[in-house]
Amino acid sequence: MHRCIEFYANMNGRRDKMIEETASILDVAIDSLRTGFIMTDDEGIVRYVNQKGEELLEKNKEEIVDQSIFEIVPALRNKFSENESQFFKSLNYGNSKLFFNYSPQYYQGKKIGSTYLFNEEKYYEFFLKKLDSYKNLNHDLKAI
Numbered sequence: 001m002h003r004c005i006e007f008y009a010n011m012n013g014r015r016d017k018m019i020e021e022t023a024s025i026l027d028v029a030i031d032s033l034r035t036g037f038i039m040t041d042d043e044g045i046v047r048y049v050n051q052k053g054e055e056l057l058e059k060n061k062e063e064i065v066d067q068s069i070f071e072i073v074p075a076l077r078n079k080f081s082e083n084e085s086q087f088f089k090s091l092n093y094g095n096s097k098l099f100f101n102y103s104p105q106y107y108q109g110k111k112i113g114s115t116y117l118f119n120e121e122k123y124y125e126f127f128l129k130k131l132d133s134y135k136n137l138n139h140d141l142k143a144i
């Protein structure tokens with residue numbers, strides 16, 4: 001079963017066919033993301049990492065899952081406020097510059113974990129160049 005769904009299923013004491021079907025669908029969806037995805041529990045222990053996350057961190061699932069996120073990516077330790085979502089925090093990781101987005105996860109008012117979405121700087125450069133071209137076009141249109 002998908003580790004992400006299994007984590008929530010165990011927390012809620014539920015295991016049924018709907019959860020297992022949802023897990024299969026989410027497995028494909030999350031592993032198809034073109035960005036890294038990590039889910040931790042409330043202690044910061046990694047419970048799930050997708051394929052792109054493995055690739056970006058240059059580690060396999062076995063080296064990541066059940067480890068502290070701060071052991072895997074030490075630079076994250078003081079990068080985020082624990083209780084609010086934050087976006088585009090950059091840090092050096094190995095030979096790459098990665099941008100991390102962080103979101104705490106709450107269930108019934110209690111923090112139960114966190115999710116991290118991340119990718120290389122070059123991934124975002126494409127979008128920033130596109131945005132700049134639209135800004136320039138908008139500027140040119142205003143001048144007309």
